[in-house]
Amino acid sequence: MSEKELRRSMSVFPIGTVMKLTDLSARQIRYYEEQDLIVPMRNEGNRRMYSLTNIDVLLEIKDYLSDGINMAGVKRIYKLQESKEKNREQEMTKMMTDDDVRKILHDEFLAVSGLNTKKPHLFLDQNRIG
DNA sequence: TTTCTTACA
DNA sequence: TGTAAGTA
Incomplete structure (x- = not known):
């Protein structure tokens, strides 16, 4: 999380x-809290x-409400965003993991074949494994 | 004085 | 949603 996000x-x-x-x-403010x-x-x-x-969220809620969206609709909007963000994070995590595995296998291959010209990755990957 | 919780002629 | 009551 960036410093800007921390301040906000x-x-x-x-x-x-x-x-x-x-x-x-x-x-109203307390009610929106009740609605999570x-x-x-x-x-x-x-x-x-x-x-x-x-x-910011409260102001967004006000805009949605003024556009004719009811509480159920507003809640649906935030529920959807929440699940999408979780999926995105999960996908990102999976991608990072797969990439780590790929690097490890690549380095092992180079080591076994005696063509390991760049060892830097071994340190990082071994730390990630441990 | 401000905010909190609970409840409703 | 507003508002009153009794607290902290």
Whole structure:
């Protein structure tokens, strides 16, 4: 996660500030949380603290709602994005793994055939195996 | 003062 | 969704 993303994910705004920034009522903001559209952090006093990312989502929700989409529809949109991101990450992980295996087999082949002119990969791959 | 939870003439 | 009550 980049520093920019870390900053955007820092929960530092109390609900009152979020109300002004999004023009939503506290009731609505808490309701969207109940619908699992956002997951604000809690401070020592059990107060909800929101991040810029949370605020972005709330603004997006407002846009969808103003476009005539109901809560069920909004929830479907985020559910879909969530599953797609998981699949993408899983695919990426699988690709990385396959690539590692390929490199390892390639290096082993070079070593056995006595043509290993580049050993650098062996260190990295062995660490990944362990 | 602000926010939280719960509940509803 | 709004709003009231009683807290923290």
